[in-house]
Amino acid sequence: MKGLRKYLTPFAPDQSGAASVLYDLGGILVICDAGGCAGNICGFDEPRWSTQRSAVFSAGLRDMDAILGRDDRLVQKLTDVSQRIDANFAAVIGTPVPAVIGTDFQALCRMASRRLDMPVFSVAANGMELYDRGAQEAYLQMFRTLSKDAAGKDPGRIGVLGAIPLELGDLTDSDKIAASLREEGWEQVVMYGMGATFDDVCSAGSSARNLVVSPSGLKAAEYLRERFGTPFEIRYAMVDWPLRGEDLSGKKILIVHQHVYASSLRQRYLSQGAAEVRLASWFEMISELLEPERDCHLLEEDDLIGLVRNNSFDIVVADETMEPMLPFFCGRFVPAPHFAVSGKQVCV
Amino acid sequence: MDRKSAVSYTAAELSARGKQDIPSELVSGTHLIYNSPASLMFNSPGAEGYGVKRAGLSVPDSVMLLVAPGCCGRNTSLISAMPEYHNRFFYLMMDETDLVTGRHLTKIPEAIEEICSFLPKKPSAVMICITCVDALLGTDMERVCRKAEKTTGVRVRPCYMYALTREGRKPPMVHVRQSIYSMLEKRTRDPRAVNLLGYFAGLRQDSELYPLLHGAGIRCIREIGKCASFDDYLAMAEANFNLILHPEARFAAEDLQQRLGIPSVELTRLYQIERIRRQYTAFGAAIGVSFDDSAYYEAAEAEIERFRTKYGPVNFAIGEFLNANPFELAASLLQYGFRVSEIYAAPAPEHYVYVNRIASLSPETRIYSNLEPTMLYYAIGGGSADLTIGKDASYYNPDTPNVPWNSDIQPFGYSGVVSLFWELDQAMSSQEGQR
Numbered sequence: 001m002k003g004l005r006k007y008l009t010p011f012a013p014d015q016s017g018a019a020s021v022l023y024d025l026g027g028i029l030v031i032c033d034a035g036g037c038a039g040n041i042c043g044f045d046e047p048r049w050s051t052q053r054s055a056v057f058s059a060g061l062r063d064m065d066a067i068l069g070r071d072d073r074l075v076q077k078l079t080d081v082s083q084r085i086d087a088n089f090a091a092v093i094g095t096p097v098p099a100v101i102g103t104d105f106q107a108l109c110r111m112a113s114r115r116l117d118m119p120v121f122s123v124a125a126n127g128m129e130l131y132d133r134g135a136q137e138a139y140l141q142m143f144r145t146l147s148k149d150a151a152g153k154d155p156g157r158i159g160v161l162g163a164i165p166l167e168l169g170d171l172t173d174s175d176k177i178a179a180s181l182r183e184e185g186w187e188q189v190v191m192y193g194m195g196a197t198f199d200d201v202c203s204a205g206s207s208a209r210n211l212v213v214s215p216s217g218l219k220a221a222e223y224l225r226e227r228f229g230t231p232f233e234i235r236y237a238m239v240d241w242p243l244r245g246e247d248l249s250g251k252k253i254l255i256v257h258q259h260v261y262a263s264s265l266r267q268r269y270l271s272q273g274a275a276e277v278r279l280a281s282w283f284e285m286i287s288e289l290l291e292p293e294r295d296c297h298l299l300e301e302d303d304l305i306g307l308v309r310n311n312s313f314d315i316v317v318a319d320e321t322m323e324p325m326l327p328f329f330c331g332r333f334v335p336a337p338h339f340a341v342s343g344k345q346v347c348v
Numbered sequence: 349m350d351r352k353s354a355v356s357y358t359a360a361e362l363s364a365r366g367k368q369d370i371p372s373e374l375v376s377g378t379h380l381i382y383n384s385p386a387s388l389m390f391n392s393p394g395a396e397g398y399g400v401k402r403a404g405l406s407v408p409d410s411v412m413l414l415v416a417p418g419c420c421g422r423n424t425s426l427i428s429a430m431p432e433y434h435n436r437f438f439y440l441m442m443d444e445t446d447l448v449t450g451r452h453l454t455k456i457p458e459a460i461e462e463i464c465s466f467l468p469k470k471p472s473a474v475m476i477c478i479t480c481v482d483a484l485l486g487t488d489m490e491r492v493c494r495k496a497e498k499t500t501g502v503r504v505r506p507c508y509m510y511a512l513t514r515e516g517r518k519p520p521m522v523h524v525r526q527s528i529y530s531m532l533e534k535r536t537r538d539p540r541a542v543n544l545l546g547y548f549a550g551l552r553q554d555s556e557l558y559p560l561l562h563g564a565g566i567r568c569i570r571e572i573g574k575c576a577s578f579d580d581y582l583a584m585a586e587a588n589f590n591l592i593l594h595p596e597a598r599f600a601a602e603d604l605q606q607r608l609g610i611p612s613v614e615l616t617r618l619y620q621i622e623r624i625r626r627q628y629t630a631f632g633a634a635i636g637v638s639f640d641d642s643a644y645y646e647a648a649e650a651e652i653e654r655f656r657t658k659y660g661p662v663n664f665a666i667g668e669f670l671n672a673n674p675f676e677l678a679a680s681l682l683q684y685g686f687r688v689s690e691i692y693a694a695p696a697p698e699h700y701v702y703v704n705r706i707a708s709l710s711p712e713t714r715i716y717s718n719l720e721p722t723m724l725y726y727a728i729g730g731g732s733a734d735l736t737i738g739k740d741a742s743y744y745n746p747d748t749p750n751v752p753w754n755s756d757i758q759p760f761g762y763s764g765v766v767s768l769f770w771e772l773d774q775a776m777s778s779q780e781g782q783r
Contacts, residue, residue: 001462003455005439009425010418030380034480034511037419039392042383044423050385055724057380058391063512066484077380081721086352096417097512100447100484127419128443321425343425 007301007325011282012166012340014125014134016045017216018093019056020164021138021193023048025201028087029056030078032103033095037127044343045131047165055085059092066101071108079115088198089146091138092122099126121145131166131340132216132258132283139192139220143204143227150205150228156187159207159224161217161232164193166340167258177213180237192217205230211237214258215284234286236264242317242334249273254308256280256298256318257338263289265317265336280307282341301325354726356690356714363707367697374694374717377515386692386740387718389669393521395423396739397669397754398548401477402427403524404507405436406548407531408578409472412507413459415440415452416479420509438463442481450485453492457499464502472578473503473531483510505530518599525600528572532585534608541568543587545601545612546594549573549756555763556644560628564637589613589635593760617760619672619768620680621648624761644762651769652684659776662686665731665745667738668693668718670753671764675702677737682709689732691715692740735775737768749775 015031019041022029031038038058042049049056059065059074078090092108105122112120121141125134139161158181163174178189190200190207205228210221212234221232242265251274255262259281266277279295280303298304308316308326316326320335321342337344355373365371372378376390383391393399401424404412414421414437421439428437440459446452460474476496478489489506497504508523525545542561544551550573551557561569568586575581590601590612601612613634618624625645632639655662664681666674666688674693679702681688688710694717695703706713716723718740731745742750751771753759759767 001455001458003441003443003452004459004462005441006463006466009428009437010421010439010441013417013419013422015419016422031383035381035391035514036480036509036511038381038383039388039390039395040419040423043385043388043392043395044426049383053384053724055721056383057721058383060376060379060381061512062377062515063483063510066480066512077378081380084722085724096419096447096479096481097484099444100481126444127417128441128447130418343422 002300005301008321008341009343012045012131012343013127014129014131014137015093015095015123015127016041017131017134017136017164017166017340018091018123018125018138020046020131020166021135022091022142023054023056023193024052024195025089025142026087026198027055027089027091028078028081028085029054030059030074030090030092031056031095032059032061032074032092032098034058034061034097037095045166045340047171047339055081055087057081061097066097069101069103071103071111075108075111075115078112082116082118087118089119089121090116091120091141093134093138094123094125096127099124099128119145130283132214135162135164135166135193135216136219136284139217140223142192142201143220143223146198146201147204147224147227148202150203152206153208153230154188154206155208157207158186158189159204159210159230160189160191160194161210161212161220162193162214162260163191164216167214167216167261168339170337176239177237180239181211184237192220204228209233211235212260213237214260215286218286234260234288236261238264238268241265241268242336243269243272243315247273248315250275251314252312253277253315253317254280254311254313255336256282256304256316256322257336258283258340259285259289278311278313280304352725354716354722354724355720356716358711359703359707359713359715360711362695362715363700363704363711367700367703370695370697373720373722374715376694376717376719379719380721381719382721382723384718384723384743386667386723386743389740390719392423394427397756400507400509400520400524401437402433403521403548404475404477404527405433406528406572407473407475408575408581409469410475411436411438411463411467411471411473412475412477413438413440413456413463414477415442415456415482416477416509417442417481420479435467447481447485450487453487456492457496460496460500460502460504464500471502472581473505474500475505475507475527477507477509479509480512483508483512503531519596522596522599525597526603529584529600529604532582532604532608535583535585537588537610538568538586539588540566541570541587542566543584543590543610544569544571545590545592546597547571547573547758549758551593551758551760552763552767554767555760556641557761560639560641564632564635564639585610591615593617593758617672617758617764618680619677619765620683621645621652621762621765624648624765628761641762648762648765651766655769655773656685658773659734662772662776663732663734664688665690665733665736665741665748666692667736667741669740670738671755671759672737672753673699673702674738675699675706678702678713679705679709682706688713690741690744692718692738692744694719735772737772749779751775
């Protein structure tokens with residue numbers, strides 16, 4: 001049945017993707033909710049939260065705030081906080097409540113900008129889209145609002161877009177990406193959303209190149225190319241991967257993951273001898289990487305079940321939460337953790 | 349104002365201002381709510397312990413269908429991973445079209461039928477959990493559930509996870525307590541049966557409440573968390589009276605009184621043994637018996653004395669999210685001769701009876717709100733406590749021995765005091781062992 005989930009819990013929503021991009025930038029993040037969304041974002045979708053403090057707040061909306069549209073109260077609360085907290089910017093992130101009552105985020109930000117001595121922007125998430133959509137919007141708004149015109153390019157600097165914890169299996173993956181790029185000769189690797197500072201974002205125009213490692217970074221890369229002329233490429237800088245070093249001759253493989261990671265994995269498996277590698281993703285897919293005959297977008301649980309049932313795959317590579325959906329599958333299931341799916345980190 | 353320190357007040361300051369003038373920093377509705385691991389239980393009550401979702405599934409053999417935007421069910425995988433919740437959570441994901449047209453409500457019967465055919469055994473009930481979105485849409489979920497029940501032949505009941513109404517007249521945890529007892533139907537009353545209402549996993553088996561009730565002629569004590577089957581659950585309708593052990597169960601008790609004619613009596617969880625004794629005396633008078641609680645009283649008194657003799661005037665820091673009222677607990681510990689340097693909890697007006705007592709015994713005790721924005725700057729590890737109670741208190745004092753005191757199985761009465769001091773002893777002795 002469309003929309004019914006019997007095996008998988010819901011994936012990380014857009015508001016979590018937005019918060020993840022902005023989490024360690026030193027801003028005030030206001031989740032425009034009643035509390036539960038902020039609790040889920042931090043307590044479940046943000047692995048940095050338990051070790052790294054960040055000024056993430058819930059708007060603490062109550063029924064009468066929503067019914068009466070008391071945006072002025074929210075602006076007042078945000079103003080009060082800005083006077084007590086050191087921050088570079090403020091961002092308001094939407095949830096289902098403002099989506100239902102039709103909150104005008106632009107007007108809200110304009111009101112707040114007049115009262116706060118810092119840039120203010122919003123991400124109109126609604127809790128019904130997935131994390132990649134929220135991350136994509138947060139990247140765009142972040143660069144639009146905070147990046148300054150660049151004096152020139154730094155030939156040793158590369159920006160990485162899309163390497164937020166939700167995209168990865170564990171927090172050290174971003175270090176591996178950075179290490180791989182340094183090996184390629186880049187002196188400064190700036191991981192936006194995963195260690196980049198406020199100043200790094202302000203000077204985004206000085207990067208010689210950007211690297212998109214997940215679909216959530218693509219729109220921002222296009223924006224930065226348009227605004228600063230920064231070229232970009234789409235690939236996952238891989239150091240290690242599932243089935244690395246195995247002879248995959250003649251194997252028919254299905255990979256279920258975020259599209260850039262899955263696509264880079266496909267190249268590895270083909271070079272290891274795989275006969276055919278097909279990709280599927282629950283999240284956004286990038287047309288440049290798509291092989292329409294082999295790749296597909298998943299919407300319902302039955303889509304994946306049907307895909308596996310109707311094809312004789314030897315190997316399925318996917319987050320382990322999908323394994324119980326495929327009790328009939330007689331091939332080999334290889335776990336490829338995806339935090340946005342399972343909410344679990346791999347112990348390293 | 350110092351931008352780098354957390355706001356706090358001493359007990360003396362709060363007491364002097366009085367319950368009519370609680371500082372705005374300690375009133376959550378007046379400021380943005382800070383999200384730290386110490387405030388998780390406020391923002392996301394289901395992250396640990398019982399939130400609406402787990403509570404709704406207290407009904408034996410029931411399943412839950414969460415009808416909501418995906419974000420509302422995201423954290424449920426934590427619960428689903430627990431063996432007792434395998435195949436008990438299902439999701440009907442809302443999209444923007446549903447929001448505009450309300451069509452998600454028409455899909456519920458079909459979803460229930462698919463769930464029933466998916467499961468090896470028909471569930472006793474399907475609890476429909478809905479969230480803030482439907483609160484704002486004004487969905488009449490009672491009607492939707494009645495219709496679904498008629499179509500599918502399965503009991504269907506609503507669970508309202510309306511975070512927007514958490515400070516209203518009927519917050520989600522009050523509502524869900526009503527929902528879980530709403531399937532009880534009128535039966536012949538058994539004068540020797542009683543229900544304990546308020547907790548989802550039941551009381552610790554060593555609570556003196558059981559032998560005291562048995563001593564008063566009660567033969568059957570039922571709790572929803574200890575019902576092995578749906579039939580056991582239905583037998584709760586036979587109770588002669590309900591004993592309310594958590595104030596959030598008052599509404600459920602009123603509902604049971606109106607629908608089934610079962611009256612109720614309320615007991616409060618306390619840690620001061622003199623007050624526990626007075627409460628049992630009053631309770632006995634209300635039901636026409638006299639409880640002999642002297643052995644339990646003496647055991648609790650002895651356990652406190654043993655701890656005090658062993659460790660001296662220990663200094664505590666007390667959190668908010670624990671199986672106790674933090675202010676009552678603090679006042680009790682002070683009364684027993686211990687010290688309390690910090691309390692991480694915002695007092696409500698009804699807590700002032702304890703705040704005033706704390707102020708008289710320990711005027712310098714500092715009171716913080718976990719939710720206040722400047723807690724971002726709390727000097728973690730900078731406290732002076734020897735021992736912390738509550739996971740939130742441990743967050744602020746990570747190197748200090750801690751007793752989380754937040755188990756699902758609930759402590760109550762003198763045995764709760766004994767258990768607490770036993771756990772405090774364990775924490776202190778393990779710390780000394782490490783030295």
